[in-house]
Amino acid sequence: MVSLQLDRVEARYGRKVIYADVSTPPLPGGSLTALVGPNAAGKSTLFRRIAGQLAGAGEVRLSGTDKASLRYMPQDTGMNAALSVYESVILSLKQGRGGWRLTEDELHAVDEILQLLKIEALAGKQLAELSGGQRQLVSIGQTLVSQPRVILLDEPTSALDLYRQYEVLEVLRAYVERTGAVAILALHDLNQVMRVCTTTIAVANGRIVATGPTLEVLRPALIRELYGIEARVETCSRGCPMMIVDGAP
Amino acid sequence: MSTQDTAIPASAAHPYHRLVLRRLVVLGGLALLLILSVAIDISVGPTQYPLADVLRTILWPGEAGVQMRVVVWDIRMPVALMAVTVGGCLSLAGAQMQTILANPLASPFTLGLSAAASFGAALAMVMGVALFPGALTLMVPANAFLLAMAASLLVFGLSSMRGVTVETIVLLGIALVFTFNALLALLQYFASEQALAAVVFWTMGSLTKATWPKVFITGAILILCTPLFARRAWALTAIRLGETRAAAMGVPVRRLRFETLMLVSLLAAVPVSFVGTIGFIGIVGPHIARLLLGEDQRFFLPGSILAGALILSATSVLSKVLLPGASLPIGIITALVGVPFFATLIFTHGRRQW
Ligand SMILES: Nc1ncnc2c1ncn2[C@@H]1O[C@H](COP(=O)(O)OP(=O)(O)OP(=O)(O)O)[C@@H](O)[C@H]1O
Numbered sequence: 140m141v142s143l144q145l146d147r148v149e150a151r152y153g154r155k156v157i158y159a160d161v162s163t164p165p166l167p168g169g170s171l172t173a174l175v176g177p178n179a180a181g182k183s184t185l186f187r188r189i190a191g192q193l194a195g196a197g198e199v200r201l202s203g204t205d206k207a208s209l210r211y212m213p214q215d216t217g218m219n220a221a222l223s224v225y226e227s228v229i230l231s232l233k234q235g236r237g238g239w240r241l242t243e244d245e246l247h248a249v250d251e252i253l254q255l256l257k258i259e260a261l262a263g264k265q266l267a268e269l270s271g272g273q274r275q276l277v278s279i280g281q282t283l284v285s286q287p288r289v290i291l292l293d294e295p296t297s298a299l300d301l302y303r304q305y306e307v308l309e310v311l312r313a314y315v316e317r318t319g320a321v322a323i324l325a326l327h328d329l330n331q332v333m334r335v336c337t338t339t340i341a342v343a344n345g346r347i348v349a350t351g352p353t354l355e356v357l358r359p360a361l362i363r364e365l366y367g368i369e370a371r372v373e374t375c376s377r378g379c380p381m382m383i384v385d386g387a388p
Numbered sequence: 389m390s391t392q393d394t395a396i397p398a399s400a401a402h403p404y405h406r407l408v409l410r411r412l413v414v415l416g417g418l419a420l421l422l423i424l425s426v427a428i429d430i431s432v433g434p435t436q437y438p439l440a441d442v443l444r445t446i447l448w449p450g451e452a453g454v455q456m457r458v459v460v461w462d463i464r465m466p467v468a469l470m471a472v473t474v475g476g477c478l479s480l481a482g483a484q485m486q487t488i489l490a491n492p493l494a495s496p497f498t499l500g501l502s503a504a505a506s507f508g509a510a511l512a513m514v515m516g517v518a519l520f521p522g523a524l525t526l527m528v529p530a531n532a533f534l535l536a537m538a539a540s541l542l543v544f545g546l547s548s549m550r551g552v553t554v555e556t557i558v559l560l561g562i563a564l565v566f567t568f569n570a571l572l573a574l575l576q577y578f579a580s581e582q583a584l585a586a587v588v589f590w591t592m593g594s595l596t597k598a599t600w601p602k603v604f605i606t607g608a609i610l611i612l613c614t615p616l617f618a619r620r621a622w623a624l625t626a627i628r629l630g631e632t633r634a635a636a637m638g639v640p641v642r643r644l645r646f647e648t649l650m651l652v653s654l655l656a657a658v659p660v661s662f663v664g665t666i667g668f669i670g671i672v673g674p675h676i677a678r679l680l681l682g683e684d685q686r687f688f689l690p691g692s693i694l695a696g697a698l699i700l701s702a703t704s705v706l707s708k709v710l711l712p713g714a715s716l717p718i719g720i721i722t723a724l725v726g727v728p729f730f731a732t733l734i735f736t737h738g739r740r741q742w
C-alpha cells in the first residue's frame with residue numbers, strides 16, 4: 140500500500156519561510172485526500188515542497204513507491220507551446236523514458252487517458268486554441284497518463300463546468316481505488332470535498348491546522364477559523380452531508 | 389461509443405502515425421529544397437553553369453574540366469556549404485534559446501551574443517588583443533567565442549534569478565546589444581584604416597571568405613551539438629509547457645537551461661566569428677519550423693536546422709542574383725529580405741502560440 144507522510148517539513152521561497160515545521164500522519168493511498176485553506180494559505184506551496192521544487196528541511200516520506208512515480212499538476216494551466224493536445228500528453232508520458240519512438244502500448248495509454256477524461260475529440264487541437272476548462276482537463280490527462288502512484292492536483296476542478304467537475308472527481312476516485320495511489324487535491328469547494336475526499340488536511344498561514352477524516356475536520360468552528368464564515372454541515376434528504384453557508388458573522 | 393475501445397487498430401491507422409508521417413514528409417521536403425538551393429547557389433555566379441553540369445562535377449569531379457572543377461569545388465562549394473552550416477547553427481541556437489527562455493524574440497542576435505562576438509572579433513582585428521592567451525592564429529574566432537560565452541552567461545545568470553520575467557531578459561539583451569555596439573564603435577574610432585575596413589566588412593556578414601576548414605569547423609559544431617539536444621528532446625519540449633510543469637514532470641530545469649545556453653553560445657559564437665553578424669536567421673528559422681512542424685523537438689530540432697540552412701542558402705543565391713556581379717554581403721540581404729518576409733508570415737498566420 141502506498142502512503143505519504145510529512146515529517147517536520149519546512150518550505151521556503153529563498154529566505155521567505157512559508158512552512159516552518161509541519162507534519163502529518165501517513166496519508167493512505169486508495170482514497171482521495173483534500174487540501175483546503177483560504178487563498179494564500181500555502182496549499183500550492185505545500186505541493187511544490189512535496190514535489191521537490193522547493194528547498195527546506197524535513198522529510199517527505201513515501202512508502203510503497205518512490206519519487207519517480209510522483210506527478211504534480213500546477214494550479215496555473217497556461218500552456219502556449221505549439222503542440223497538439225495529443226502531443227502534450229505523449230510528452231508527459233515520455234519524460235524520463237528513453238527513445239524517440241512510441242510503442243503501441245504508449246499510444247494506447249494516451250488514447251485511454253483521453254477517453255477516460257472524455258477529451259478524445261480534442262486530440263488534434265493545438266494547446267493555444269483550448270478553452271480554460273479544456274486546458275485543465277488536458278492538464279489532468281498529462282498528470283495521469285504515466286500512471287503515477289502519488290498525485291498532487293492543485294485545484295483540478297476550478298475551471299470546469301458542473302458536469303466536468305463531477306466527472307473528473309469520479310475519475311480520480313476510481314483511479315485511486317483501482318491503483319491504490321495517494322492523491323491529494325487542493326479544493327475550494329467544501330461540498331466537493333465532503334462528497335469525494337475521505338481525508339482532509341486544512342492549512343492556514345503556513346500551519347496545518349487539522350488533518351483527519353473529512354467530516355471531523357470540516358466543522359463549523361474550523362470553517363470560522365479558516366474563512367471567517369458561518370457555516371453548518373447538515374444531512375440532505377438523501378443522507379449525504381452538505382455544507383450550508385450562513386454568511387459572515 | 390461502446391465499440392470505441394476495441395476500435396483502436398494496430399499500427400499505421402492511428403492518427404498519430406499519420407501526423408508523424410506528415411511531419412517526416414515536411415522534413416524531407418525541406419531537405420530537398422535545401423539540396424536544390426545549394427545546387428543553384430553553386431551554379432550561380434559570374435559565370436553561370438547549367439545545374440546538370442554542376443551536379444555532374446559534384447558527383448564525378450574527375451570527369452569535369454579543370455576550370456569547372458576549381459570553380460565548383462574550391463570556390464563556390466565552400467561558400468554554398470558555409471551558408472548551410474552557418475544557417476543551421478544560428479537557427480538551432482535561436483530555436484533553443486526561445487525554448488529555454490520561453491521567449492519568441494530570443495536569438496543570438498537579439499540577446500546580444502552576436503554583438504558581443506563582434507566586439508570580441510574587432511578586439512582581435514583592431515587591437516590584436518587575444519583573450520585566449522596562446523591561440524594567436526585563432527584569435528578572432530576565439531575572442532568572439534569568449535565574449536559570446538560571457539554574454540550568454542550573463543543572460544543565464546539573470547534569467548535564473550528570482551522575480552526576473554521574460555521581458556527583463558529581453559531588455560537585458562537589448563542593453564547588451566547597445567553596449568557592445570558602442571564598444572565596437574569606440575574600437576572603430578581608434579582603428580587603422582585597414583583594420584576598420586576589416587571590421588566593417590565583418591559586421592556586415594559575408595560568406596565570401598568561406599574556406600573548407602571553416603565549413604568543417606561550423607559543420608562539426610552543428611553535428612556535435614545536435615545529438616546533445618536530441619538526447620534531451622522530451623525535456624526540452626516539456627520546458628515549453630512552463631517551468632513548473634516541466635519540473636513537475638521531472639525535468640531538471642536549471643541544469644537543462646545551463647547546458648543549453650552553453651551549447652547555444654558555441655552554436656552562435658563560432659559561425660559569427662567566421663562570417664560576421666548575420667541577423668534574423670536565429671528568429672526566422674525556428675519560427676518557420678514551428679509553423680510547419682510544431683514544437684515537438686523530435687521534429688522541431690531538425691526542422692529548425694533545415695529551415696535556417698535553407699533560408700541562408702536561398703539568401704546566398706539572392707545576394708548574387710539581385711545585383712549581378714556585386715555579390716552583396718549576405719547579412720544585409722537577410723535583414724532586408726528577411727524582415728518583410730517574416731512580418732508577412734506572422735500577420736498571415738492567425739494561430740497564436742506565444
Ligand atoms: N514564488 C513565490 N515567492 C515568494 N512567495 C510566494 C511565492 N509563491 C507564493 N508565495 C507566498 O506563499 C504564500 C502561500 O501561497 P500559495 O500559493 O501556496 O497559496 P495557496 O494556498 O495555494 O493560495 P490559492 O488558494 O490562492 O491558490 C503566500 O503568502 C504567497 O504570497
Ligand SMILES: [Mg+2]
Pocket residue numbers: 182183184214293
Ligand atoms: Mg494555490
